[in-house]
Amino acid sequence: MRIWGKFFGFVIGFMFGRLAGAILGLWLGHMYDRKLARDAGISSGAKRQALFFNTTFAVMGHVAKASGRVTENDIRMATSLMDQLNLSGQARADAQAAFREGKDSDFDLNACLKTFRLISMGRKEVLQMFLEIQIQTALSDAQLDQQERAILSTVAKELGFSQQQLDDLLARWQAEFNFHRSGAGNQTSIKDAYDLLGMSEANSDQEIKRAYRKLMNEHHPDKLVAKGLPAEMMELAKTKAQDIQAAYDRVKGERGMR
Known part of the structure; x- marks a missing residue:
């Protein structure tokens, strides 16, 4: 809590206007403290968002290079993400530079992730969104080789996710890919809808509802x-939420749930 603006406002106001001046000075000091706190919050938030942005593309480059060379699918994935984010000018140049940095042989993945987790203050939802983007990069060619899996395991571990959590995310991403490919309608495989929710036919209606609410949250x-997620990436989050909703609606219709 910032108090120095209020303190000096009170003292100076009292010196020039006694009690009335002190009250006025206290109020002005309070407004000053609020502005400082707001400015600091904006600065901190901007730094976190810039870090998310740069780290995302740097690690994407590192994952893309994992199999030995960056493929056309990898480049297409990175370019598609830049397009989705409407990146142009300097912002796009920064993203491309970060991607190239991640491809360098001396790129320190662990140090990069440790800094990212620290600055992100361990916000699980943001860290998971970051991990999911890297999973999509690794699976851009619909395959996951040993080197890519090893890097994803490192990313997951550094961000505080277990191997089981990573495996669950991999399964859900594959189901989401199939969901998109079939149009996310009634023609969609019911198994893909269950997998996207991390559920199966054996789960109860209540368990499915809880899983749906958790994922949407x-x-x-x-x-x-x-x-801390950059505002430019909101469209990615919206798409993910829409897929979760579509999968839940598919399961609800199959089960006759209300």
């Missing part, structure tokens, strides 16, 4: 932006 765009 984790991927709510406004919450993610408030916790």
Whole structure:
């Protein structure tokens, strides 16, 4: 809590206007303290968002290079993400530079991730969104080789996720890919809909509802932006939330749930 503006406002106001001046000075000092806190918050938030942005593309480059060379699919994935984020001018140049940096042989993945987790203050939803982007990069060619899996395991571990959590995310991403490919409608495989929710036919209606609510809470765009996700990436979060909703609707229709 910032108090120095209020303190000096009170003292100076009292010196020139006694009690009335002190009250006025206290109020002016309070407004000054609020401005400083707001400015500091904006600065801190901007730094976190810039870090998320740069780290995302740097690690994407590192994952892309994992198999020995960067493929056309890898470049297409990175370019598609830049397009989705409407990156142009200097912002696009910065993203491309970060991607190239990640491809360098001396790129320190662990140090990069440690800094990212520290500055992100361990916000799980934001860290998970970051991990999911890297999973999509690794699976851009619909395959996951040993080197890519090893890097994803390192990313997950450094960000505080277990191997089981990583495996669950990999399965859900594959289901989401299939969901998109089939149009996310009634023609979609019911198994893909269950997998996207991390559920199966054996789960109860209540368990499915809880899983759905948990996933929607984790991927709510406004919450993610408030916790440090760059505003430019809100469309990615919206797409994820729409996929979760579509999968839940598919399962609900199959089960006759209300």
